[in-house]
Amino acid sequence: MPIEPPDGKEPTMPASEENEKFAFGLWCLMNRGGDPFGEPVREAMSQVAAMEGLARRGYWGYEFHDNDLWPINAGPREIGKVVATLAKAMDRTGLRCASGTTNLFTHPVFKDGAFTSHDPKVRALAIAKAMRTIDAAAELGAENFIFWGGREGAEVDIAKSPVDGIRRYRDAICFLVQYILDNKYSMTVTVEPKPNEPRGDIYLPTVGSVLAFIATMPAKIGRRVGVNPEFAHVKMAGLNVVHEYGQALEAGKLFELHLNGQNPLRYDQDLSFGSDNPKEGLLLVHMLESNGFDGIIAFDAHPYRVEDNDGVWDFVERNIRNYRLFRDKARQIDADPRIAELLDQIGAASPSLVGRYSAAEAARIKAMKFDPDALATRRLPYERLDQVLTEILLGVNFK
Ligand code: NOJ
Ligand code: MG
Helix, strand or coil: CCCCCCCCCCCCCCCCCCCCCEEEEHHHHHCCCCECCECCCCCCCCHHHHHHHHHHCCCCEEEEEHHHHCCCCCCHHHHHHHHHHHHHHHHHHCCEEEEEECCCCCCHHHCCCCCCCCCHHHHHHHHHHHHHHHHHHHHCCCCEEEECCCCCEECCCCCCCHHHHHHHHHHHHHHHHHHHHHCCCCCEEEECCCCCCCCCEECCCCHHHHHHHHHCCCHHHHCCEEECCEHHHHHHCCCCHHHHHHHHHHCCCECEEEECECCCCCCCCCECCCCCCHHHHHHHHHHHHHCCCCCEEEECCCCCCCCCHHHHHHHHHHHHHHHHHHHHHHHHHHHCHHHHHHHHHHCCCCCCCCCCCCHHHHHHHHHCCCCHHHHCCCCCCHHHHHHHHHHHHHCCCCC
């Protein structure tokens, strides 16, 4: 149900755009609202009902975990049947498969990690499970394959050295990327950082640690691997979302992203995108749009536990609405002459005075005359700039 404005006029939403690739995790819609303290509150929703609902609401794709679709012990026939059902639903709805991923965190066998477990049998099982899911994802035309290592971490560091843990983690990812390359699957691979929960501490907690991890892989493999940051995970670490996504984008490694909402330094809340801190959401969308990000924009959020199955669709709609609203506001910001003037005054786009390194260039820069006291007097009207942005966000235009 569209939300009616108070004056009763038809709401005018910013329109959808041709190149937008919005996706949702099926697990988010199929989530029945159970939490560590309470039982599920909603009826089960089938994968196909979830896919149909997404397609009707303007979504481009869906994401899945293997065990959202088939049980952990499923054989090739059972998996094949589910894949065929999904493929049919995709044909009917036009919905695409954005990403697949393998659940390496729910079953007790992974209680001390999957790729990083001490038990070589558990590590091998995890790799075999991932290969089967990669095959299914390839059949569904997934553009990306996500690795989120929720159980890859520790509470007791004397039990497992992070040096061994991270080495095992890299060996597993490299093995699986090589499998993807050998099978000529075109999907990219992303590693999703998170600081903690369900483990006390998870390996690869931030964008920077995933980028450094990728840099230790053989080049041919590392080229296929990127990072998919998640808003909530960044906020759980108390970090700046614009900076985290920005660093991944600058490195050419932002292959896809997960959006949601989260109050800082709390348990994983997985709120709707834009529901917690609109200014942060706006600045993130502004950064993505102004740098031409055109990858998968997936929402990985959960409906409020109080909602019933109708409320799930209000939830689905508000995520895409908020992204489009922020995109519209981002364009208003770029088109606003006050912002342009202030950025100009700040010198935001001043060209560099330092050229490519050469001995001569180094000597020339060394010989330049600077007056630090005079340079320090430049006026930087950040208060006004931030206020203009805030007023655009709030939709007011005071003199
Ligand atoms: C569940 C995690 O909560 C989510 O952040 C992650 O993207 C998916 N699993 C994929 O593994
Ligand atoms: Mg996620």
